[in-house]
Amino acid sequence: MIQPADYEGEIDQLHQALGIAADFRRQCPLPLQVVPDRLVSAGVDCFDRPQQLTEEAFQAWTAMKRHAAGEKVEMFLVSAWRSPRYQHDLIAAKLARGQSLEQILAVNAAPGYSEHHTGRALDIGAPDCEVLTEEFENTSTFQWLESNAQKFGFSMSYPRDNSWGIAYEPWHWCFRVAAC
Ligand SMILES: [Zn+2]
Known part of the structure; x- marks a missing residue:
């Protein structure tokens, strides 16, 4: 079973890898979506x-x-x-194609915040x-x-x-x- 603290740590790492600001999670209006067991x-x-x-x-x-x-x-x-890692890869691929993080996050949830994780x-x-x-x-x-x-x-x-x-x-x- 995934422990909440480990999960949040994983989400932080995925965000860091994408260059998502450290205060993003405090400001995000969406709830953190947890992966089921x-x-x-x-x-x-x-x-x-x-x-x-x-x-x-x-x-x-x-x-x-x-x-x-x-x-x-x-x-x-x-x-x-979809896993948070999949969401990370999706965003990373768009960044590699030259889109800005801002453009991407307007249409794709950040890892941890997609309802598909549930x-x-x-x-x-x-x-x-x-x-x-x-x-x-x-x-x-x-x-x-x-x-x-x-x-x-x-x-x-x-x-x-x-x-x-x-x-x-x-x-x-x-x-x-x-x-x-
Ligand atoms: Zn959907």
């Missing part, structure tokens, strides 16, 4: 990459997708669990829609999610004009409570 396989995403989720989130996602399919609504996984957040895709674009809000999949996702314990984390100041992400949904 246990993850299960969630199959592959739309790019054929193996994905993982917590067991509860995976069961809820599977049930939600099946119910949607029963109503002729298709949805698929674009991305699920194994409960999903990026969802729909047929005939480029993944991870605002166009997703115009799909029947999105409309179905707006009406039904809550029954399965999922909610959209970053609606338009959210209080976190994070860009609108209609494709990003997080499992928060057990379905009742």
Whole structure:
């Protein structure tokens, strides 16, 4: 099991490696997102990459997708669990391509602050829609999610004009409570 102090130390190291200021964590409005002890396989995403989720989130996602399919609504996984190290590598690659840290952190959470670390957040895709674009809000999949996702314990984390100041992400949904 990861001890909280060790985890925070790891996050500090990843931030330091990227040149993120030492006071970033004190000023970040987002909560530190902790990696769960246990993850299960969630199959592959739309790019054929193996994905993982917590067991509860995976069961809820599977049930939600099946119910949607029963109503002729298709949805698929674009991305699920990501480690803080993965988030570091993603940011490091963008820095290497010449983007500034400020530009990158406007669209990518710093390591430790992505909801994907929890194994409960999903990026969802729909047929005939480029993944991870605002166009997703115009799909029947999105409309179905707006009406039904809550029954399965999922909610959209970053609606338009959210209080976190994070860009609108209609494709990003997080499992928060057990379905009742
Ligand atoms: Zn996401």
